Amino acid sequence: MGNRSETLEFQAEARQLLQLMVHSIYSNKDVFLRELVSNASDALDKLRLESMVDKDLDADVSDLHVDIEVDRDARTLTVRDNGIGMSREDVVSLIGTIAKSGTAELLRKLRESKDAGASQELIGQFGVGFYATFMVADRVTLLTRRAGQSGGTRWESTGEGTYVVEAVDEAPQGTSVTVHLKPEDAEDNLHDYTSDRKIREIVKRYSDFIAWPIRMTVQRPGEDGATATETQTLNSMKAxxxxxxxxxxxxxxxxxxxxxxxxxxxxxxxxxxxxxxxxxxxxxxxxxxxxxxxxxxxxxxxxxxxxxxxxxxxxxxxxxxxxxxxxxxxxxxxxxxxxxxxxxxxxxxxxxxxxxxxxxxxxxxxxxxxxxxxxxxxxxxWREFGAVVKEGLVDDADNQSAILDVVSVASTHDPAELTTLAGYVERMKDGQEEIYYATGESRSMIENSPHMEAFQAKGYEVLLLTDPVDEVWVERVGQFDGRQLRSIAKGQVDLDTDEDKAKQETDRKEYAELLTWLGGALADQVKEVRLSSRLTTSPACVVGDAHDMTPTLEKMYRAMGHEVPQVKRILELNPGHPLVTGLRQAYDAEGESAALTETAELLHGLALLAEGGELADPSRFTRLLADRLARTL
CATH class of the missing domain: 3.30.230.80 (Ribosomal Protein S5; domain 2)
Incomplete structure (x- = not known):
């Protein structure tokens, strides 16, 4: 094999991350050694497994271990393992590139973080421990040979944007990483990584439990005054x-x-x-x-x-x-x-x-x-993982009850606190039989939705569900503690007194002809037009039938590539609103007209916008609205 050498550039995101590592000051630089030992341990694990799976693998597994070697004069620290090793392609893909999602977000958070501890959390969160070597090194050299292959690969970089990869004829099985330490700071005794005592301290603190022996050769004064060498195992290896x-x-x-x-x-x-x-x-x-x-x-x-x-x-x-x-x-x-x-x-x-x-x-x-x-x-x-845990309400029927017991959600009961479902049930009004909920993109959007008006007016607590998975699990679960989960944006709402119901019956008779005409005029957009018992201040809202798929769920399925039929919804009108009252009076006086048809379209569009929905034809809606506003001036 020829000694083919090639200089390559780090992927752009990796280069930016390296610069942040090199030029930032972290309170705990010791973790670079922890990361190297951890990587070495992983490599030994993988070789042990591969040797069991592939009986023909040409690899020595008789004494798997990690070696740490220090050269005080050259100021180098080397971590060596005789594990699985890497091919040239592995080296380039694993070290030269960050092939993970979320890189840009990581870099943004790192730049914004002023706290060293927080920065370390972010780096660890992303899992780029090898780059931690550049906190203490002005150059890093890696030599590796994959088990079962004949030739090896040498990698080297100063962390400044490029790295050199070279094919070598001879290399021991496994990987060695040599850290060329930055010039010694005479006042920084805490970070002397050429000190045997310092290395023992780091290994004991971070890596004592690793299953493979971590060895280091140290010098000891002999009986005759001469210096003797001794290989010590630094970790207990207790699982x-x-x-x-x-x-x-x-x-x-x-x-x-x-x-x-x-x-x-x-x-x-x-x-x-x-x-x-x-x-x-x-x-x-x-x-x-x-x-x-x-x-x-x-x-x-x-x-x-x-x-x-x-x-x-x-x-x-x-x-x-x-x-x-x-x-x-x-x-x-x-x-x-x-x-x-x-x-x-x-x-x-x-x-x-x-x-x-x-x-x-x-x-x-x-x-x-x-x-x-x-x-x-x-x-x-719950803030970090609640949205994920709720996926189990859809996927894990056997543990659905146990998951419901740990679920917390926002509600109208207390703007500052989350509630459990059991807590909601305890606070239910006398005679209330259903658990009311609303879904949406944000709390503020739900609270300002027309669907909330009657519930707010009559003091009914509503669960406010804003995670995408909420659209699915409430339908799948259906009930809690024997009480149905009921969307306030679907079906008929019955919160009314006998007096309210008597007035609604009178309204239905007065509005019967208008509702029939509106149902025909808006037949392409809605399945029905009816009077509402859930509105107190808005002129109109759109709702689904009790078992209809929600618009948000429709969009989710389409985004995943599923074909779902368009669900027509119901337009509900508030008979106490001046706009609706005026529309009825105009219809009773003049009958149907182009102007009334435009008003019906505007009313439907306003109802869609009020709940955060999307207009089928925004340009037509804005044109109709602009023309109507112009005529009022």
Missing amino acids: LWARSRAEVDESEYHEFYKHVSHDWADPLETIHMRGEGTFEYDALLFLPSHAPLDLFSPQGRRGVQLYVKRVFIMDDCEALMPNYLRFVKGVVDAHDLSLNISREILQQDRQIRVVRRRLVKKVLSTVKEMRERDAERYLTF
Whole structure:
């Protein structure tokens, strides 16, 4: 193989991120070593797994480990593993490019962040730990050879926008990263990364639990005064999940979470559980304190790793955690599975399904306990992950009741507080049998909707649902605690007294001919025109039949590529509004006319706009409105 060398540019987003890393000051630079050791550990896990799957793989797995080597004179620190290694293509795609969603958002938040700790959280949230080396290095060199391949690859960069990739004939199996440390600051004793003591301290704090030995060769004075070398293992290699909770310090849990999640912030909650009986397993799960940027990306990483008898099997085990809990991080170590189990087998394995059910119930019960024990922590969780958890109301019928118990939503009861469904039921008026809700893009849009008028006037509490998934789950769930969930924008509303109903009957007779004519004039836009009992101040609103699909849901399905029929809605008029009264008087006096038809179109358009809907022909509506306004001047 020739020594082919090529200079390439980082992807634009990676280049910007590097500049932020190089020229920013972070309060905790030590994490660069944690990230390198974590990457090395992942590489060893992957080689162990691949060697079990591919019996013909030409790779040495007899002594898998991580080496840390320091050269004080040259001011270099090298982290070396004999794991899976990388091909040239792997190096370019994994290091030269950030192939993840949300890059621009990450960069924007980093630039806006004035707090070093917050910046670290953002970087960890995005999972770009390798770039942390440029906080302490003026040059980084990487040498790697993928297991089973003959030639290697050398990579080098100063972090200034380009990197050099070179094919090399000889390279040991695995990857070594050499950090050429920046010039020493005589006053900065806290960050002397050529110090054996400093390296031991970092490994003990961040990487003690890693399953592979982390070794370092140190110099010791011999008995005869000569200097002797000694190889030490720096970590205990004790699996945290296999120890009892009483044996583990909270800080150890936090560092393990950061290892498995590549997050820089502490978790919000730790779940340590053990399954015993016919099928044994250990699980160590974490609820993060903030949502990752790829939470809603189809390519986003899931968080639960599967081990069998402490051997790493796979990173994002979909069979262990449903999609609506994809933010949960951690490890499940099954005692009785085959080491060479595949993803396909996992989906069908009865024991894995049992574990999944137990994990889901434990996560949901932990969230419920958090709400009862620490409202502030719960609200942090719900703000970050509530919209995702509600997906389970659609996807997980078995746990629907448990999910409903942890759901919190906004309501008209208290503008500053969220409410549970149980809390709403406790506050229901005497004689009220249904739980009223409204969906929309924002709280303010819903509160100002014409549909709210009668409910506000009569003091009925309404749930205000603004997440896209709300449009789906309320229809799927249908009821809570034996009470129907009822949209205030669909069907007939019955909030009236006997006196109100008597007046409505009189109004219906007076407006009968106008309503019939309007139904014909607007036949292309609406299925019916009727008088409303939900309006107090607006002239009109549009509503759906009780079982109609909402306009928002229609748009969601179309955005996903589904063909759905256009649903005609019902136009309701407020007989107490001057515009509607005037329209009836004009119709009674003159009959149908072009001017009245235009007024009917304007009335329908105003009703659509009032609820945040879209006009079928905005230009015609504005022209009619402008002409009508001009005639009034």
